[in-house]
Amino acid sequence: MSFPITINGTLHQVDDSLSGTKLLDYLHEVTNLTGTKLCCGIGICRACTVSVRKAGNDYAEPMIACSTPLNLLSGAVITTIEGVAEGDRLSAIQQAFLDNFAFQCGYCAPGFIMASEVFLSWLQTAQVSEAELDGLIENAIGDHICRCTGYIRYYEALRDVAVKTLEAKP
Numbered sequence: 001m002s003f004p005i006t007i008n009g010t011l012h013q014v015d016d017s018l019s020g021t022k023l024l025d026y027l028h029e030v031t032n033l034t035g036t037k038l039c040c041g042i043g044i045c046r047a048c049t050v051s052v053r054k055a056g057n058d059y060a061e062p063m064i065a066c067s068t069p070l071n072l073l074s075g076a077v078i079t080t081i082e083g084v085a086e087g088d089r090l091s092a093i094q095q096a097f098l099d100n101f102a103f104q105c106g107y108c109a110p111g112f113i114m115a116s117e118v119f120l121s122w123l124q125t126a127q128v129s130e131a132e133l134d135g136l137i138e139n140a141i142g143d144h145i146c147r148c149t150g151y152i153r154y155y156e157a158l159r160d161v162a163v164k165t166l167e168a169k170p
């Protein structure tokens, strides 16, 4: 038997024998999607964050791939860092991180990007004011660990895009 998982728009039938396999291992070893990074491996640093919309939900949430077994993801729709850009066109937050020199080695960047993508997607329909953004951004990326930078440029880049997202709302 198998169960379905959609990754970056491609449907995968996952054999039941892989139920306990961690999502990160599946991404790396089976799908050859290696952009999601393994760092601590124990659910602390969030370098391995991907976007997951679970079956039955109409919203995506950030999920740590290193610690999530596939059997919790039957029917889920997953987006990894490879699924963010449209061809050569970077997403708004990818471009903002570059423009703000937000990262150095870049190892943590896919996790920051995926958490930010989930946050910005939520922001498009949420009823929030600009005054609330600081706390919301802290919630969205405040637990991510970066060993190179001071975090502030990640924060400022996400704030820039978040403000534009609010301004663009009808």
Ligand code: FES
Residues within 6 Å of the ligand: 037, 038, 039, 040, 041, 042, 043, 044, 045, 046, 047, 048, 049, 064, 065, 066, 067
């Ligand atoms: S590698 Fe997954 S939380 Fe650190």
Ligand code: FES
Residues within 6 Å of the ligand: 102, 103, 104, 105, 106, 107, 108, 109, 145, 146, 147, 148, 149
């Ligand atoms: S830029 Fe190197 S770990 Fe964040």
